[in-house]
Amino acid sequence: MTQSAMPDVQSSFDPRNIEIDRVGIKAIKHPLTIVDGDHRQATIAECELTVALPADKKGTHMSRFVALLNAEPLVLSLATLPDWTRRMAELLHAQTADVLFAMPFFVEKSAPVSGQKALMDYQLSLSAHLDDQGQIETQLELVVPVTSLCPCSKEISSYGAHNQRSHVTVTARVTDASLSIVDLIGKIEDQGSCALWGLLKRPDEKYITEYAFDHPKFVEDMIRDVAGTLADYPGIDGYRVTVENFESIHNHSAWAVIDRLGS
Amino acid sequence: MTQSAMPDVQSSFDPRNIEIDRVGIKAIKHPLTIVDGDHRQATIAECELTVALPADKKGTHMSRFVALLNAEPLVLSLATLPDWTRRMAELLHAQTADVLFAMPFFVEKSAPVSGQKALMDYQLSLSAHLDDQGQIETQLELVVPVTSLCPCSKEISSYGAHNQRSHVTVTARVTDASLSIVDLIGKIEDQGSCALWGLLKRPDEKYITEYAFDHPKFVEDMIRDVAGTLADYPGIDGYRVTVENFESIHNHSAWAVIDRLGS
């Protein structure tokens, strides 16, 4: 039996009359090249690719998502994402579509005193939504790890102050595809008590210890400072920030959310 | 230095003039008793407790969330959740508040032929939002595992059909606190190709194998049938469903979303 002779169950009529907002594939890993200005690196993304399914159609064509992923080497950027999304929607004969690529992203950083270089990893997601008016909305999400040092602990103690690793998670609607992801990471890192580095020598460690002690911040301080930064950041229109402090004095997290994404 | 003599950094004035939507604690485990009608069981929840922080306040009082959790043995139900949320908001002097408890939830099920009894576990979350008008909105979220059997595979193959475990995740706005969680789980399970059980003897396995083969469903079929069920379910006003099939012929998932939660 050839393929064309086989029944195409997915294409048959569906009598329930319920539109599906999004249907497709999830949790599929794929290698790609991520491009950010002059910055270009190979990485591995976990992908989520979906389209809307009209109320009268029984099923979508799952294999086409995978075929598109494998059609050619994938080079991803804020600039190429909209076209890729439109291409997917066409291939699936869909009016609206969503794509999401989540991946590790590396930046080479120089230690603050010794200048020694090493990569730091961040978690980056790029996503796009094609609406039924043919408009594309692009978002990026970054998880930026920083140090937070507790102002209360510093203030009330005769010496020392508890500090810990924190995750700043920023989701931003991007209106300018030339936005620099590397630059944005740096601006977010600046709002912690101190940034992190992969490779630090003793003079760097002294610098960072003292810098964090000089910049104590509650989870509330960091989230406000990140929100303030994003409100003024060119190419961003709407954002959501969460900050999670993996408290070094508790077995739970301090956590805050500011949501200015709108809808 | 006594506590009252120590500077209270959190209570000081904040000049940035940025309101924080939610701030509090996250990723804290706590034992509790969950009550659903006559069903009452001990479980362990992971909790997320937050309040809004006005633009002029520097910080919230994190320890009060933990104090409230530990004030007395926690007995949780759709009926008790609103009062607990109000109590938390008062303790934190907050206008709006959010609580979330995520926990394993067990139902004793009888195997379909042998009748042998065993527990099945589901993932349950109960959450509440207190808004600035003093209104509480309650939601529940359930992850219900089922079998899905592929209609296309059945149709085109001379024998057999691929099938797999699937997760149906339902988020529902609850307007009737007497809603039965156990009943809702059963209604959701009915929409899979077959339900799952913890303990099955051979006659049960024969029954389930044939039942699933007689009820082939795409991810699109299951999500529509669950959506149809929820649309008519008493005590639910708005829902979001996702279905994820952990495909037995791929190393990725088929996945769908229907969102009728509104806002």
Add this chain to the structure above:
Amino acid sequence: MTQSAMPDVQSSFDPRNIEIDRVGIKAIKHPLTIVDGDHRQATIAECELTVALPADKKGTHMSRFVALLNAEPLVLSLATLPDWTRRMAELLHAQTADVLFAMPFFVEKSAPVSGQKALMDYQLSLSAHLDDQGQIETQLELVVPVTSLCPCSKEISSYGAHNQRSHVTVTARVTDASLSIVDLIGKIEDQGSCALWGLLKRPDEKYITEYAFDHPKFVEDMIRDVAGTLADYPGIDGYRVTVENFESIHNHSAWAVIDRLGS
């Protein structure tokens, strides 16, 4: 067709002549009561239950593991674990058997200055191995979170010192079933730069900040101090310790292992 009339495929002869070390069920959640001296609490375990399968047997009887779990309310302790393991081996007609229960375990702790009480959670596993001589070996595993404060950072900096949450994971062969898990947790916590608490008021936070600053420890210091503690701890014969510091100045962990479990 009744069950006895159905073919029992699992019980048939296997010609490959390969013994299977362990076969059974995994990733099954079950509620139980954990008992440690006077301490008794409801919790939820994730269970791993396996037996050896002789070279000539095709399969084991998976449903019997689940039936045993559900036979009666499970009350687990270092003292009851061996009998439960023997019972499982008998039910499966197996010579050797392994059981593992992994669960959250709570201890009520009083804050160091204010004395305020709250639960702290630890991750506890109890496991037993029945060997072909009929001997049972019992092990416990604890993940104990503590603070670590870096001695180098303190020494080289004019003020402050970076610190962070750390996980001390202890696996110990238990020779005395009356060993107190709560006591052992306390002794492990004592080897960090400071212990953690769920609920802390400002005088407690001052105490902890200064205590940690007065007890700086590298990952190497903590692991040696834990190893020294376990070497002398009554009722323990053989141990393995790992310590992971979730560094507050890096996006990676410092990690160490001392293995004195033998075999």
Add this chain to the structure above:
Amino acid sequence: MTQSAMPDVQSSFDPRNIEIDRVGIKAIKHPLTIVDGDHRQATIAECELTVALPADKKGTHMSRFVALLNAEPLVLSLATLPDWTRRMAELLHAQTADVLFAMPFFVEKSAPVSGQKALMDYQLSLSAHLDDQGQIETQLELVVPVTSLCPCSKEISSYGAHNQRSHVTVTARVTDASLSIVDLIGKIEDQGSCALWGLLKRPDEKYITEYAFDHPKFVEDMIRDVAGTLADYPGIDGYRVTVENFESIHNHSAWAVIDRLGS
């Protein structure tokens, strides 16, 4: 204060007289190129790099692990791993050392009937241990997803048979650095009821459905067949296999272990 003038706390004498088996860094992500015969691909590894620390030394030099990772673009293979491990040990002045790189690994597969090509991902770890005699032992670990179809379900049912995704995890001591990872993956896949593919058209789906139905296997069958394959596989001396079936009729796994790694 220059670095050489700063106290080097790590290098000082330790009086506790406890040797540390392994100390270093963990949970650090790094991009690398993995090479397997003619197969060469960019991927992202999570790394674990440790050395032994003598009883009289207070601490190791954590930053050197990171410096080595960043010294030059990392090209990893079974052949290059031993030298890299020796280089690390020298840099740390250590007698014994362990390295572990865990990463996604992709193979382009052609669908069995249509021949359409797409990548499939596997989880691969390469590790090496340098012992105090200067000998290196190299291991690889692979997680290979396959389909398993239940022989009992097939035998007792009038039609159909439950099946599901399974993970075959193989840890092998490698004695021949020219061993082909791609070939080994294929040989492991052959032991499932059927292999998986990323991209399948309808004729492929028919083929796979029928193939799996014609090759029913218990978790016990698959693990024995994989063990038999590994016992005869050139370049492997010692192995451990686990097989986990994510049962489509239960909310738990069937699981088996055969350990022929020795020590």
